[in-house]
Amino acid sequence: MFTLTLGDDAQLRPLEPWHAQEFLAHIDRARPYVDPWIPWASFSTDLTSATAVLQRYADRQASDTGRIYGIWLDGTLVGGVMFTTFDVDAGVCEVGCWLEEAGAGRGLVTRAGRVLIDWAFKVRGMSRVEWWAASGNTRSIQAARRLGMTRDGVLRRRIDYRGERRDCEIWSVLAEEWPPADERVGERPSSGKHVARPAAQAPAAETPARADDKAELDELVRRFFGAFTNTGGTRPDVAAIREVFIPQGLITANSGGDPVVYDLDGFVEPREKMLTDGTLTEFSEWEVSERTEIFHAIAHRRSEYRKSGYLKGEWFEGSGRKTTQFVRTSAGWRMSAVSWEDDE
Numbered sequence: 001m002f003t004l005t006l007g008d009d010a011q012l013r014p015l016e017p018w019h020a021q022e023f024l025a026h027i028d029r030a031r032p033y034v035d036p037w038i039p040w041a042s043f044s045t046d047l048t049s050a051t052a053v054l055q056r057y058a059d060r061q062a063s064d065t066g067r068i069y070g071i072w073l074d075g076t077l078v079g080g081v082m083f084t085t086f087d088v089d090a091g092v093c094e095v096g097c098w099l100e101e102a103g104a105g106r107g108l109v110t111r112a113g114r115v116l117i118d119w120a121f122k123v124r125g126m127s128r129v130e131w132w133a134a135s136g137n138t139r140s141i142q143a144a145r146r147l148g149m150t151r152d153g154v155l156r157r158r159i160d161y162r163g164e165r166r167d168c169e170i171w172s173v174l175a176e177e178w179p180p181a182d183e184r185v186g187e188r189p190s191s192g193k194h195v196a197r198p199a200a201q202a203p204a205a206e207t208p209a210r211a212d213d214k215a216e217l218d219e220l221v222r223r224f225f226g227a228f229t230n231t232g233g234t235r236p237d238v239a240a241i242r243e244v245f246i247p248q249g250l251i252t253a254n255s256g257g258d259p260v261v262y263d264l265d266g267f268v269e270p271r272e273k274m275l276t277d278g279t280l281t282e283f284s285e286w287e288v289s290e291r292t293e294i295f296h297a298i299a300h301r302r303s304e305y306r307k308s309g310y311l312k313g314e315w316f317e318g319s320g321r322k323t324t325q326f327v328r329t330s331a332g333w334r335m336s337a338v339s340w341e342d343d344e
Helices: 017-034 039-043 047-062 108-123 138-146 213-226 240-244 264-276
Strands: 004-007 010-014 067-073 076-087 092-099 128-134 150-161 164-174 245-253 260-262 280-295 298-311 314-329 332-342
Touching: 004 108, 010 108, 017 039, 017 047, 017 076, 017 092, 039 047, 047 067, 047 076, 067 108, 076 108, 092 108, 092 138, 108 128, 108 138, 128 138, 138 164, 138 280, 213 240, 213 280, 213 298, 213 314, 213 332, 240 245, 240 264, 245 264, 260 264, 264 280
Parallel strands: 092 128, 245 332
Antiparallel strands: 004 010, 010 067, 067 076, 076 092, 128 164, 150 164, 245 260, 280 298, 298 314, 314 332
């Protein structure tokens, strides 16, 4: 049996039939959190049925058609990821996930999902990895975005959940789209610090970055992208832009024609209006790859991103690039400037 660290005292391991008692206790805790979205959780109501669920996946692994793995946090099973389907002949597989509330908000599903996708592409030679989610399952859809997937479409009324027909979204990533490990969102070099440079290029007087610098910068970027989200009826928090920037921050759009430079008020106010007056709905923007460099009290990040939503009732999808400058202040890291360009 293998054990892979996911950071934050978390581990990824195979989830096997002999784990049934532990699995059942976990599902009992997770049921209110996941049952509306993951029907198979409701299949595990006693030790016999919990064992049967894990045995089905053991049989799928034996036939090379599926696999299941648990996520343990501080020694407690809190969720997992699985290959729901694995079709070697077609070169297509589907990755899924679940998590109890105690494991949420730590990036565990994203990190575990990357392990499975890496293995599918690099070891097994798969061509396409899919992610299926009920349209109202915001947490699952956000996980697909963090994994750099593209929304392929919606199967209307595809899922029957206790007599209610639900739409199902299909997301995917292709082998040629999967970025190298050091360019993925949230990935850290093994040192837990910044991206290394050759020693000969490093200033002799430079103070090493703190171990948590990268995590702090990741959180600022996550809040920046998340500030514009209004999917599923959520209200955008565009005012959070003022919290992640220094007061003198500048934001520059360079997508055709001359650059347009905004101060924070000039950037926030029109976007807040568009995201709340019906002009831009079901909108979200997410980072799909990044490279971050930290130089003592200043830092730089290059990102690629994707976005989607309805603009005046018309569905659109887009992508582009951002560069972000950071400075360390007495209150912690803050953004000082962001520049972006959209793809045509």
